[in-house]
Amino acid sequence: MAFRISSSPHVRKDTATQAVMQKVILAALPGLAVQCYFFGWGSFIQVLLAIAVALGAEAAVLKLRGRTIKETLNDQSAILTALLIGVALPPLAPWYLVVIGTIFAIVIVKQLYGGLGQNLFNPAMAAYVLLLVSFPVLMTTWAAPLGLGADNAGFVDALKVIFSGVGAPAFALGIDGVSMATPLDTLKTDLSMGLTATESLQKPIFGGSSTGEGWVWVNLAYLAGGIYLLASKTIRWHISTGLLGALFVCSLVGFALSPDTHASPLFNLFSGATMLAAFFIATDPVTAATSRRGRLLFGALIGVLIYVIRTFGGYPDGVAFAVLLANLCAPLIDYYIKPRAYGHRGHS
Amino acid sequence: MSNFKDIAWQGLWKNNPGLVQLLGLCPLLAVTATLTNALGLGLATVAVLIGSNVLVSLVRDFVPKEIRIPVFVMIIAALVTAVQLLINAYAYGLYLSLGIFLPLIVTNCVIIGRAEAFASRNSVPAAAFDGLMMGLGFTAVLAVLGATREILGQGTLFDGADQLLGSWAQSLKIELWQVDNSFLLAMLPPGAFIAMGLLIAAKNVIDKRLEAKKPAPEPAAAITRARITKVG
Known part of the structure; x- marks a missing residue:
């Protein structure tokens, strides 16, 4: 057998970043599911949107930086960041909030500092603070929990509220019917x-x-x-x-x-x-x-x-x-x- | 006139006070929330910069080296006071919205820096031209930053231009899109810092591209000597 000479640590475990990220994502899913149960499909849509934007933004920056795109995207850290942003935002927040937040998290907070492992701040939380400071009203209005206010937003209704900003007919009374502090x-x-x-x-x-x-x-x-x-x-x-x-x-x-x-x-x-x-x-x-x-x-x-x-x-x-x-x-x-x-x- | 061309190149791009020397960051970041404010402060700085450069260049032979900085500062302060009174008289709205940053032009490092580094060593025309170019370079950065932040923050351009140019300028206001919830970060100082960083990065990218386009200079023919017998 070959003897390798290297500095410590000598006992290593080959845990890939991807495996860690996958476990964390998996562990967060029950929370996301419960959130969807009580507050409607909004959180689920926000998470999907955030993941799409995060992957796109990360790929774009990696291309600009001349790094390998596929390997880096595969570590799934961007997906985890997107997931955290998605569950942290109010479920019925308009789409541009999650887009701005995710781009900020990936491009400015993570990649500009050198990518995974180099960032000073937690990207998801930096994005949340950015949004909270920029859009205080939208960020502090949360969807009403199950059984309170109007009925919970269904999948299509939540989509309509998030993307058009206008409530579906059932919510014609305005956003206050479905959201509260x-x-x-x-x-x-x-x-x-x-x-x-x-x-x-x-x-x-x-x-x-x-x-x-x-x-x-x-x-x-x-x-x-x-x-x-x-x-x-x-x-x-x-x-x-x-x-x-x-x-x-x-x-x-x-x-x-x-x-x-x-x-x-x-x-x-x-x-x-x-x-x-x-x-x-x-x-x-x-x-x-x-x-x-x-x-x-x-x-x-x-x-x-x-x-x-x-x-x-x-x-x-x-x-x-x-x-x-x-x-x-x-x-x-x-x-x-x-x-x-x-x-x-x-x-x- | 390649000297003047060089001064212009230095002031507007290569040695731009905002992007490269990073001087006067305080007003640069504080008043660029709208294009109008940025242009107002930029023009005031240009006026002071030209005036101070000319005056400093005029008195450069009579001022003892030891007390030159206080003298420069007094010259600049006098000019700033004049500009401030002018703006107070003719553009009161702008005067209010620029606030403390107008008198603070006195402490703007661009001005004292040019007085010390350029005007105190050069003739009057060169100093005046340097003041103009450095001022324009600074104003350009202010304007780009102000426009970016105003578009991102409010979705408008030239909001409040009437404060600077008179009531006819109200029609200059361009509304690019309607925002229900203005993007506050762009209006706040942190947004200015981030935008400034991106601007500097963009300049560096352009410089790199230009550098790459330029054909590599021919390596100077090295002097080769077959044998060196003696040194010196």
């Missing part, structure tokens, strides 16, 4: 109007459950996907645990100090994009810290930031901003937290 947003508005959290939670959008109609199921589905990723060792537990733990502790402290003005820890864990962030967004290995302790800290930082932005910030959900800010801190975390090399005693 998210539970997080409603709670925030109510609290600012002087209602207590308990009073706000009586509203129909929270649907008797303490976290909001539909949202708890969406989050549970993403949690299930996340557990699959952990079990298949596609992701490590550090980031997700750090994120959920920090969010839980922060909201517990807030809730204990002033239950009237703060949502409960459970509400924070199972509403908005918490689980999606914990298992699918923050765990992006490119933009996270690299050491284990570093990742724990990285996740905790995101958790604290999500809580701070949700509670004290101007936007209803803070996942995207929290992830981007933590992305900025990742090099600093890596600088200060270095795993001790075997046999090395450190500075003492």
